[in-house]
Amino acid sequence: MDNDVQQGFDTLAVHAGQEPDPSTGAVVPPIYQVSTYKQDGVGGLRGGYEYSRSANPTRTALETCLAETEGGTRGLAFASGLAAEDALLRAVCRPGDHVVIPNDAYGGTYRLFAKVAEPWGVTFDAVPLGDVGAVRAAVRDETKVVWVETPTNPLLGIADIAALAAVAHDAGALLVVDNTFASPYLQRPLDLGADVVVHSTTKYIGGHSDVVGGALIVSDPALGERLAFHQNAMGAVAGPFDAWLTLRGIKTLGVRMDRHCANAEKIVEMLVRHPNIRQVLYPGLPDHPGHDVAAKQMKAFGGMVSFRMETEEAAVRVCERTKLFTLGESLGGVESLIEHPARMTHASAAGSPLEVPADLVRLSVGIEDADDLLRDLDRALNKARA
Numbered sequence: 001m002d003n004d005v006q007q008g009f010d011t012l013a014v015h016a017g018q019e020p021d022p023s024t025g026a027v028v029p030p031i032y033q034v035s036t037y038k039q040d041g042v043g044g045l046r047g048g049y050e051y052s053r054s055a056n057p058t059r060t061a062l063e064t065c066l067a068e069t070e071g072g073t074r075g076l077a078f079a080s081g082l083a084a085e086d087a088l089l090r091a092v093c094r095p096g097d098h099v100v101i102p103n104d105a106y107g108g109t110y111r112l113f114a115k116v117a118e119p120w121g122v123t124f125d126a127v128p129l130g131d132v133g134a135v136r137a138a139v140r141d142e143t144k145v146v147w148v149e150t151p152t153n154p155l156l157g158i159a160d161i162a163a164l165a166a167v168a169h170d171a172g173a174l175l176v177v178d179n180t181f182a183s184p185y186l187q188r189p190l191d192l193g194a195d196v197v198v199h200s201t202t203k204y205i206g207g208h209s210d211v212v213g214g215a216l217i218v219s220d221p222a223l224g225e226r227l228a229f230h231q232n233a234m235g236a237v238a239g240p241f242d243a244w245l246t247l248r249g250i251k252t253l254g255v256r257m258d259r260h261c262a263n264a265e266k267i268v269e270m271l272v273r274h275p276n277i278r279q280v281l282y283p284g285l286p287d288h289p290g291h292d293v294a295a296k297q298m299k300a301f302g303g304m305v306s307f308r309m310e311t312e313e314a315a316v317r318v319c320e321r322t323k324l325f326t327l328g329e330s331l332g333g334v335e336s337l338i339e340h341p342a343r344m345t346h347a348s349a350a351g352s353p354l355e356v357p358a359d360l361v362r363l364s365v366g367i368e369d370a371d372d373l374l375r376d377l378d379r380a381l382n383k384a385r386a
Contacts (some may be wrong), residue, residue, distance in 0.1 A: 003116045009069060010260055017064025018247070024222075029061040030246045052240065054232050059243040063215075065250055066205075069184045070197050073105045074216040074224025076231050081180065081200025082108050085238035086116070088196060089145075090164055091230040092174060095121025097143040099287055103354060106153040106178070106300040107346035115228040129159035129291055133165060139171045146171075148176040148194075150187075151294070154341040154362040156281045158290025161297055165193030180204070180332075185257045186299045191216030196227075201246050201333030204303075207256055211245040213238050243309040256334065259367040260303025266370045267363065267377065271307050273372050276314070276381045278359070281306040304331060309384070312358035316340055317384035319361060324368060331364035336373055338363055354361050 007015075020027050034056070037049045048159045049055050059077050066075035078084040084336035089112070093099065100112060103126040113124045127138045127150055139146070146168040149157040161177060168175040177189035183204040189197050197207055201213035218224045231237060238246070264282070271280045284301030295321060309315040318338070319327055325338035329345050338344060342358045349355050365373065 009379050012068045013185075013253055013338050014063065016068035017061040027103055029058055029244070029247065031240050032057045033240050049188040053235050053237055056237075056240050056243070057100060058240040058247070059238055060248045062238065062243040063248075065247060066184075066215050067217055069250065069253075070179075070183075071188050071190050072197065072219050073221050074218050074225075074228070074231075076224070076227055076247070077217045077238035077243070078214040078216070079236040079238055080229065081198065081202060081214035082112060083234075084198055084200075084216050085109060085112055086369065087197065087230045087234050088216055089117055089122065089235065090234065091227050093117070093122045093144050096142060097122050097144045098140060099124040099145045099147055099162050100135060100138050100143060100157070100209070102152050102157065103127055104152045104157055104353060104356070105147070105149055107176070107341075107348045107354075109147075109149075110335050110352065111348040113362075114352070129164065130157055130293075132160060132163045135164060136167050139173065140376050143171055143173045145174050147175055147176050147178070148189075150182070150297075151283055151290075151302060151304065152182045153181060153304075154284055154346065154356060154360060156288075156304060158283050158288070158294045160293045161187075161192040163192055165195075166327060168195075169193070173314050181302055181304055182298055183253060183257055184300060186261075187297060190217065194295060195220065195223065201249075202330060204257065204260075205250050205253060205332075206246045207249040207253065207298050207333060208245075209330065209333035209335065211242050211249070212344050213242050213246050217323075225381075251353040253343065257300070257303070260365055261300040263367065263370045263373060264301070264303045264305050264360045264363075264365040267365055267373060268305055270374050270378065272307070274378070274381055275385065276309065277307050278310055279308040280309075295322070303365045305365060307361055307363075308357060309359045309361065312342070315359045316343070318380050321380035321383045322376050323380075324373055325363065325380070331362075333364070333365045336364060336366035336368060 026036040063075040165175045177194040178198045197217040199215040325336045
């Protein structure tokens with residue numbers, strides 16, 4: 001690719017790390033389904049490859065594409081989003097260190113901190129990240145990381161990345177941003193001062209609900225080397241076929257996100273008028289407390305929508321009565337999903353300060369015809385009340 005020309009997101013998504021194969025001319029990178037490589041003499045690596053835990057050409061293509069679409073210098077692909085998070089924590093934290101996390105973090109992230117990192121000796125405080133003053137007050141001498149989700153999962157809270165980067169850096173800490181909900185198409189945290197971007201590539205980047213993966217992207221090459229060492233040493237890497245599927249998904253990320261966002265906005269318009277709904281949570285709404293920040297740092301407001309019913313029972317009934325919205329965990333695929341976070345994705349936070357409201361419903365709005373989705377949801381809402 002021509003490194004002297006600044007290329008747009010969609011061009012990078014299609015081409016970064018994906019030059020035609022020099023031996024065959026294939027325009028799609030091959031799946032290098034291989035574990036080991038012939039060496040040119042003892043210690044002489046051919047193309048830098050020796051063993052596929054350490055590096056694999058298909059994974060290299062994905063990691064290059066992830067780095068360029070996020071505006072970073074190094075991308076690292078993992079077997080899952082939580083594998084990426086765990087490798088990051090092991091690389092930058094030691095027993096006795098402290099981390100600030102969102103007070104409405106993803107349930108799996110909370111479980112990682114509460115059940116894995118804390119017994120290891122890393123403490124954490126859960127803070128409302130929309131309140132920069134509260135974050136500043138929570139930071140202490142032992143703080144090594146300020147961990148951000150924006151938008152958050154599932155309450156769709158918004159954090160000011162640039163402001164929190166300043167707080168973290170003043171304390172000598174790293175700012176880590178989970179960019180899964182926004183994707184690099186809508187938001188580029190490294191450009192706003194973040195040190196590390198985390199993705200569950202299972203979600204919007206993969207985009208088709210057929211592959212599990214995770215990623216870390218950094219701007220500092222030295223930090224990238226440190227993380228790459230832990231990636232290899234811990235070994236939870238993306239396999240060649242998973243890397244290939246994820247790379248295939250990222251090619252269409254831009255056009256898919258445009259439809260996700262457009263459909264979500266139409267659904268929100270219906271939900272705010274529906275008499276059976278108590279509250280709609282979506283950063284695109286002018287009365288959302290993070291709306292102005294989201295408008296500043298995001299290209300659009302995303303395809304995730306949450307809303308609250310009058311009771312937990314009504315929320316469960318809605319989830320059970322949709323047809324096009326499939327009842328299921330995960331998000332970011334081309335198909336629309338509905339779930340009850342308190343009993344599903346965030347059950348691990350039950351009884352904790354991060355427990356989510358029992359009357360909450362979360363939607364991952366897909367790319368189907370919007371009118372069909374509106375009819376399906378309206379029918380389920382009306383039946384839930386009956």
